[in-house]
Amino acid sequence: MKSNIASLLLVGGLTAALNVSAFEPSKPSCIAPAKPGGGFDITCRILSTGFANAGITDIPMAVTFMPGGVGAVAYNYINSSAPDDPNKLVAFSSGSLLNLAQGKFGKDLDENDARWVGTAGVDYGAIMVRADAPWNTLSELVDDIKKDPSAFVLGAGGGVGSQDWMKAAILMKSTGVDPKKMRYVAYEGGGEASAALLGGHIKVYPGDVGEIKGLVESGKVKILAIMSPERLKGDFANYPTAIEQGYDAEWTILRGYYLGPKVSDEAYNYWTAQFQKAYKSPAFEKVIVDQNLVPFNMSGEALDGYIKERVAFMRGLAQEAGLTN
Amino acid sequence: MDILHYLSIGFSVALTPLNLGLVLAGCFIGTLIGSLPGIGPINGVAILLPLAYSVGLPPESALILLAGVYYGAEYGGRISSILLNVPGDAGAIMTTLDGYPMAKRGEAGRALALSAVSSFFGSIGALLLMVIFAPLLSKLAIQFGPSEYVWLMIFAFTCLATMVGKRPIKTVVGVVIGLLFATVGIDSGTGILRFTMDIPNLFDGVDFLVVVIGMFAISEVLVLLESWARNDLKLTPVGKSFVSFADLMAVKWVVLRSTLSGFLIGVLPGTGASIASAVAYGTEKRFAEGHDDKFGEGDIRGLAAPEAANNAAAAGSMLPMLTLGIPGSGTTAILLGALLMFNVTPGPLLFEQQPNIAWGLIASMFVGNIALLVLNLPMIGVFVRLLSIKQSYLVPVIVMLTFVGIYSIHGDSFDLFFMIVLGIFAFILRKLGFSLAPVILGLVLGEVLEENLRRALSISGGDWSILLNGTMTYVLAFATAAALFAPKLLKILKK
Secondary structure, X not given: OHHHHHHHHHHHHXXXXXXXXXXXXXXOEEEEOOOOOOHHHHHHHHHHHHHHHOOOOOOOOEXXXXXXXHHHHHHHXXXXXXXXXXXXXXXXXXXXXXXXXXXXXXXXXXXXXXXXEEEEEEEEEEEEEEOOOOOOOHHHHHHHHHHOHHHOEEEEOOOOOOHHHHHHHHHXXXXXXXXXXXXXXXXXXXXXXXXXXXXXXXXXXXXXXXHOHHHHHOOOEEEEEEOOOOOOOHHHOOOOEOOXXXXXXXXXXXXEEEEOOOOOHHHHHHHHHHHHHHHOOHHHHHHXXXXXXXXXXXXXXXXXXXXXXXXXXXXXXXXXXXXXX | OHHHHHXXXXXXXXXXXXXXXXXXXXXXXXXXXXXXXOOOHHHHHHHHHXXXXXXXXXXXXXXXXXXXXXXXXXXXXXXXXXXXOOOOOHHHHHHHHHHHHHHHOOOHHHHHHHHHHHHHHHHHHHHHHHHHHHHHHHHHHHHOOHHHHHHHHHHHHHHHOOOOOOOHHHHXXXXXXXXXXXXXXXXXXXXXXXXXXXXXXXXXXXXXXXHHHHHHHHHHHHHHHHHHHOOOOOOOOOOOOOOOHHHHHHHHHHXXXXXXXXXXXXXXXXXXXXXXXXXXXXXXXXXXXXXXXOOXXXXXXXXXXXXXXXXXXXXXXXXXXXXXXXXXXXXXXXXXXXXXXOOOOOOHHHHHHOHHHHHXXXXXXXXXXXXXXXXXXXXXXXXXXXXXXXXXXXXHHHHHHHHHHHHHHHOOHHHHHHHHHHHHHHHHHHHOOOOOHHHHHHHHHHHHHHHHHHHHHHHHOOOHHHHOOOHHHHHHHHHHXXXXXXXXXXXXXXX
């Protein structure tokens, strides 16, 4: 009898053990929470092409679009309609996290309502002025700003409270100027903002490194500082960071993916393992670099912890800047 | 001579069998996509982009294909506008105003042919302007700051104030309703949510396409249902009309002016085909005022103007994308993404370093537009047949298409409900004698106006004098005053 029960248990245990490794995605898809063509679209394409090129899944991954509120619509959709669907990965960015931190994803939802699973890569802020502007270093610019902060027009591709605004606010804060005094002009996307810089309507444009390669190559703008923790490699290796120049202005734009909050551990671990496999593949890395992002490998619980820490940090920033109470 | 040399390089690229085939395919797909309500060029380009990439097309060929879809859609958008009173895409809203009344009179063939020819001249004219003035215009486009946009929008509003209907008050009320819609969503100047009622789908504002399709398509279906219930459904007379040489002569200046204004508005980042066609229509209506003005009742000038303008704008919006890497519209933003995917960096150097891409694209647009005209004219007979379909079959098909189209934008059923609510609202408005186009224009123009006014004022620190500052603002302010007072002054002078 006893051995029977034992073998039953054993069989049961084995099946359970098999189940752990037995999660197989069926019709996996990546939800890009924006219209086609933007950063979220790229994030999802990195996942679908990257995984395919690296030979990680033989099932093609579809990309679907669910625009609205820098990811708010998709976040609400996942939480209300598919919290346990293991086949739906949703793209997010630091912009989504920032809105999450300000409670702009809905009153009842916060960073604990998703399982953060993997990353696509990071991009960094870059402080740009027109090529014929009088400033050649960040400190020259800052000296001028300090003289009369309210006469200085900064502009970028997002509204007040967006991450484009945040880059400007962080720059101001690092110079000791109250971000509330900053004169900020909100444009619709980086394209309009760079046009405004070239046209001389704004003086400083904190953009993203990944978007500005063409602009910089055209010789019409100059980069005064990159908002990365350390110097970048490759094309942008010659530009100093803000930190190097003595200003604590760092802004990392993280791009990655989350699963619904009630997705099983098996599925979560499965996807974590896939990301870890991908990070080892040169083919996956190439896809990331081709999209002008810098690889930033973090997955599973480590990422989950990191995200929660970032959101808490952003919540603090938003309060300081007077965005939330 | 330089231009001719580069153009010849361009044509040698565009006329290879592969690229020629792609241009034809792109134009054809574009026309189809444009004619389906709800699905516009942005969807078409987004769908084909990954396909072009995975097939491994060289960058210039992929761009030629995608651009073909883009301007092909501007041709296609007019078809359902004219035949069904449902704009196929955003640029074709104004086309319904005079196109549909013409179709109702049995002149669908004439309307389709005339609009095809206007579209053709709009595109070709814009291309010529682009070839000659590219470097100059891209410089001018970035000089255009918030104050200039504000005046452009005020000018557009002024032109439109007397736009449709005999009762200007109703037009104004319509515009105000549109302005109300424009205020929904995150306010970019302060980051505060306005009128979103905690519905995340409204955080980005009301989607323009949902409003257009809801108000036009759904209300049109309701109107059809109503006449079905009353048993007075009449089939629209099909007629065998076609465009005549006299028609073309009658609109030649209209087309020329609309091409010019449409192209310039297209070149500006942030304003596209919908604003271009509205401005062209409004301007032409102003010009025609007083003498035999039949705008809104099927005037061929009211049809030719928006069609020439929206195609010219589509071509114009390519210019800042190619020369500066700045997208002028949603669709060119995707095209820009496509270029970057192929590791081609647009910018002033593109024309010199990779002439096969920049000039190949321009040459292919010449080829594509000729192909579109050739493709569209013989097919008019087929399109017009659509009108001989019994409404009891046609209505469900329209409804299905709009639902699929709208669902495909956001993948969320909220938009479907919202669309139905808007449709019922629009139906009531129509019953009360309101025209719908002012509502839509209030939405489009209002958004651009508010954004730029706020930008201008935050640049100046709240000083309104920034609005009159620089030659271009004076010119636009003068044009606004002229549009406002010229007709009255002329009347007085004549006496």
